[in-house]
Amino acid sequence: MLESKRKVKVPEGDWTGFIGVHGHKSPYLILDDLLDTSCFDALHEEICLGLVNADHSYIGGNHKSTNIVPPEFADDEYKDFGYVIANFTDEEFEVFMRLADGRVNIDMSNWRSYTFGEDGQIELSWRQLQYLKIKYGVYFPWKGFVEFLPGDTNWNTKHLVDAQFPDHIQYSFPRTCAYLRSLPFESIGRCNVMGLEANDHGTIHRDNFEMLHNPPINDFITICPGGNKDLFLYNSEQRRKEFIPPCKAYTFNDMNYHGVAAAPYYRYSIRVDGIFTDEFREQISA
Numbered sequence: 001m002l003e004s005k006r007k008v009k010v011p012e013g014d015w016t017g018f019i020g021v022h023g024h025k026s027p028y029l030i031l032d033d034l035l036d037t038s039c040f041d042a043l044h045e046e047i048c049l050g051l052v053n054a055d056h057s058y059i060g061g062n063h064k065s066t067n068i069v070p071p072e073f074a075d076d077e078y079k080d081f082g083y084v085i086a087n088f089t090d091e092e093f094e095v096f097m098r099l100a101d102g103r104v105n106i107d108m109s110n111w112r113s114y115t116f117g118e119d120g121q122i123e124l125s126w127r128q129l130q131y132l133k134i135k136y137g138v139y140f141p142w143k144g145f146v147e148f149l150p151g152d153t154n155w156n157t158k159h160l161v162d163a164q165f166p167d168h169i170q171y172s173f174p175r176t177c178a179y180l181r182s183l184p185f186e187s188i189g190r191c192n193v194m195g196l197e198a199n200d201h202g203t204i205h206r207d208n209f210e211m212l213h214n215p216p217i218n219d220f221i222t223i224c225p226g227g228n229k230d231l232f233l234y235n236s237e238q239r240r241k242e243f244i245p246p247c248k249a250y251t252f253n254d255m256n257y258h259g260v261a262a263a264p265y266y267r268y269s270i271r272v273d274g275i276f277t278d279e280f281r282e283q284i285s286a
C-alpha cells in the first residue's frame with residue numbers, strides 16, 4: 001500500500017527495524033511520479049546500445065571481508081577476494097601482481113599490509129578480476145559495472161565534487177547524460193551503471209552503517225529505465241526482505257541492508273550520487 005504525498009510515494013507499513021530515509025519511517029521512496037520518466041524508453045534504448053561498447057568492470061566481490069554483509073551470510077559459499085588475497089602465498093601473490101596494469105607501487109616484502117580493489121589502496125586490473133574469478137572462484141555480483149563519472153568513490157566525499165561526464169560517455173550516452181544532468185542535484189559526484197548478469201544476485205550488504213550516528217550526506221537517485229530490477233531491503237534480525245515495488249526511479253537509505261534478487265535475465269540501474277537541490281529535498285522530506 002502506497003500513500004501518495006506531493007507526488008512522492010511513501011510506502012506504508014511496519015518499518016520496525018529499518019532505518020528511515022529523509023525523515024520518513026519508510027526506508028525508501030518511489031520517485032516515478034515526481035521525476036520525468038517519460039523519456040525512459042528512449043534512454044533505455046540508448047543505454048542498451050551504449051553498454052555494448054562500454055568498458056565494464058566488476059564490483060561487489062569483497063563485501064564479506066569488508067564486513068558489510070549480515071552475519072548469517074558471512075560464511076556462505078560465495079567467495080570473497082579479500083579473503084582469497086589474504087591467503088595467497090608470496091608466490092601466488094607475485095603471479096597475481098604480474099596481471100596488474102603497468103607498474104604498481106607496492107612494497108612486495110610487506111604486501112599483506114595493503115588493501116585491494118574497491119575502496120582499497122591498490123586498484124585491481126581487469127585481468128586480476130578475471131583471474132580471481134577463474135582460478136579462485138570469487139563471486140563478483142555486479143559484472144556490468146560501468147563508471148559514468150570517473151574519480152571519487154569515497155563515501156564521505158563523493159558528493160562534494162561536481163564531476164563532468166567524460167567525452168566517451170557523453171558520446172555514447174548523450175541523451176542519458178543530459179537527463180542525468182537534469183535531475184534535481186546541485187552537484188553530482190558519482191554516477192555508475194550497476195548491471196547484473198542473468199542468474200547473478202546482488203549480495204546483501206549495507207553502506208556507511210558505521211556512521212549511523214553521524215551519517216554522511218546520502219543524497220542519491222537510482223533510475224531503472226528497464227523497470228526490471230528487484231531491489232529489496234533486508235532486516236537481519238527478522239530475516240525479512242522488503243522488495244521495492246516495480247518502479248523506475250527511487251531512493252533509499254543504504255545504511256539498511258539491501259540486495260538484488262537473481263533473475264533469469266540481465267538488468268541494470270544507474271545510481272547518481274550528489275547533493276539534492278533545496279527544492280527537491282523539501283519535496284521528498286517528511
Ligand SMILES: [Fe+2]
Binds near residue numbers: 205206207254258
Ligand atoms: Fe550498496
